[in-house]
Amino acid sequence: MDAIVIAAGEGTRMRPLTDRRPKPLLPVGRTTLIQRIMDQCVDAVDRFVLVVGYRAEAIHETVGDDHRGVPVEYVVQSEPRGTAHAIGRASDLVDRRFLALNGDVLVDDGVVDDLAAAGGTAMAVREVPDPGNYGVVETSDDRVTGLVEKPRDPASNLINAGLYAFEPSIFDAIERIGASPRGEYELTDAIVRQVEAGHDVRAVEHGGTWLDVGRPWELLAATEHVLDDLGRARDASTLSGTQDPPDVKGAGDTHAVRQIDGTVEANVHVEGPIVVEEGARIRSGTYVEGPVVVRSGADVGPNAYLRGATVLGPGSRVGNAVEVKNSVLLPGATVGHLSYVGDSILGADVNFGAGTTVANLRHDDEPVRMTVKGERVSSGRRKLGVVVGDGAKTGIDTSLNAGVTLSTGARTGPNETVLEDR
The missing domain is CATH 3.90.550.10 (Spore Coat Polysaccharide Biosynthesis Protein SpsA; Chain A)
Known part of the structure; x- marks a missing residue:
């Protein structure tokens, strides 16, 4: 057939x-x-x-x-x-x-x-x-x-x-x-x-x-579903290389599937399911609440916070004092330090300057709206951050409003508050 x-x-x-x-x-x-x-x-x-x-x-x-x-x-x-x-x-x-x-x-x-x-x-x-x-x-x-x-x-x-x-x-x-x-x-x-x-x-x-x-938020929903499957898996043998390294705090969680083929330094705390592919690194002081997937070549920490259904693509970077929640970073995306990224998708080779903050919730609690083919439409999601095209860069201390799209190669200046698509 x-x-x-x-x-x-x-x-x-x-x-x-x-x-x-x-x-x-x-x-x-x-x-x-x-x-x-x-x-x-x-x-x-x-x-x-x-x-x-x-x-x-x-x-x-x-x-x-x-x-x-x-x-x-x-x-x-x-x-x-x-x-x-x-x-x-x-x-x-x-x-x-x-x-x-x-x-x-x-x-x-x-x-x-x-x-x-x-x-x-x-x-x-x-x-x-x-x-x-x-x-x-x-x-x-x-x-x-x-x-x-x-x-x-x-x-x-x-x-x-x-x-x-x-x-x-x-x-x-x-x-x-x-x-x-x-x-x-x-x-x-x-x-x-x-x-x-x-x-x-x-x-x-x-x-x-x-x-x-x-549409972009449906990619987040797809990621949530796939990683939820990882969280429901109870048979660790279904993942080759599954192990609980002795230096990972929180490894006693018997309901979590862990496949750790990369490097996890001492004093990393992990709750829930996690995949760390070969060639990836999670540095000391990082706190992880799965399901989280860290692809090959990705580098996390020190002192980062990963949570929700998060996927860090190959060669991506999440640095010191950065929180990433329920988001997808495509290959080479970098959030270097002192930043928050929630319910967002960052394209390949995006670079967020220090202190870049993403808003992912409207003050009126209405579903976040986003532009699709020139029309502003409801995503149906109470929490939705930003969608950023490949190669975009933000200046330090940039604030990005919920539902904003940054186009491929877009730029923001230092201390900018971005309320509309760029």
């Missing part, structure tokens, strides 16, 4: 984080979004076909020509012409039943297995309270009878979860559809055509985790 993974889009709603990388390569835990979904397919497939477009070379460089021993081939969608067009690009390579997955969706492991085992054509569906914002699926006896994109009056609470298993006949259906009003060729139109032609399309209900990682 093959797996076609769509990874061609620009991810414009995720900017500035996607200015220099495709969205499927954004980090989630210790891997990337696309590699995580591929991990979940490994036991069910014997070949991957990745549909790439925007910054395709970065995906090829990261994933390579095989993933955990499963061969990987690539096809290019040079223009963003919709999901059906993306799947159709693989028609010359695929002539048997296959999985079709988006490279930016976070789901539990079981749904991929359920689709693979369903037989024939199948699509994952799930119940949501607000189906009008999605593709709404109508069913009868677990068979799809209708599918409507963002209807004003939804006929059910079931939505299309964007994960499928297809027979090769879907390629014929794709060739027969026209462009949608937004000028794209929609996979849902091809599925409707198959339903109308009498093809059996099974609805595989998925009640577990499903997160469409399309």
Whole structure:
């Protein structure tokens, strides 16, 4: 069985984080979004076909020509012409039943297995309270009878979860559809055509985790979910190299999984789950409340404070008297000293000057708002800090307001208070 993974889009709603990388390569835990979904397919497939477009070379460089021993081939969608067009690009390579997955969706492991085992054509569906914002699926006896994109009056609470298993006949259906009003060729139109032609399309209900990682705060939610899984793991043998070094205070917590392959100096206090990869260092006096992941080459402390679902990317730096809470630092990001970063995402090679402080809470306790594609929208999160593009730098004693975005390469001056996007 093959797996076609769509990874061609620009991810414009995720900017500035996607200015220099495709969205499927954004980090989630210790891997990337696309590699995580591929991990979940490994036991069910014997070949991957990745549909790439925007910054395709970065995906090829990261994933390579095989993933955990499963061969990987690539096809290019040079223009963003919709999901059906993306799947159709693989028609010359695929002539048997296959999985079709988006490279930016976070789901539990079981749904991929359920689709693979369903037989024939199948699509994952799930119940949501607000189906009008999605593709709404109508069913009868677990068979799809209708599918409507963002209807004003939804006929059910079931939505299309964007994960499928297809027979090769879907390629014929794709060739027969026209462009949608937004000028794209929609996979849902091809599925409707198959339903109308009498093809059996099974609805595989998925009640577990499903997160469409399309906006920056959803990357934080994905990270929280993945690291929460780490916190729930009770069998330390599932993590190679798991150990409790004798010089780490707090190591007696029997409910915490710890994989410490890097250097943890004396007088470091750890509570909860933590991963310290080979080549990473946590210096003396640091206090950690997991789940926390410190990637290879990252350097923490001395006297730092890490807490919440935090991931420090490869080569990142968190220095003296710095607190990082529930945040993601991409490779090379630096928060050198005397700073606070909460509920935020810092792009690659960002540098926060001494004393930079992030606000992550509105005084009226309303959800923090953030700009997405030029429109100010609610994140739905009570706590949300800042999103900072690659290479941005702040001057000393900069204050960044909740919901602010700093664009790629942005600069702030000393003692600045930044209340609007820069």
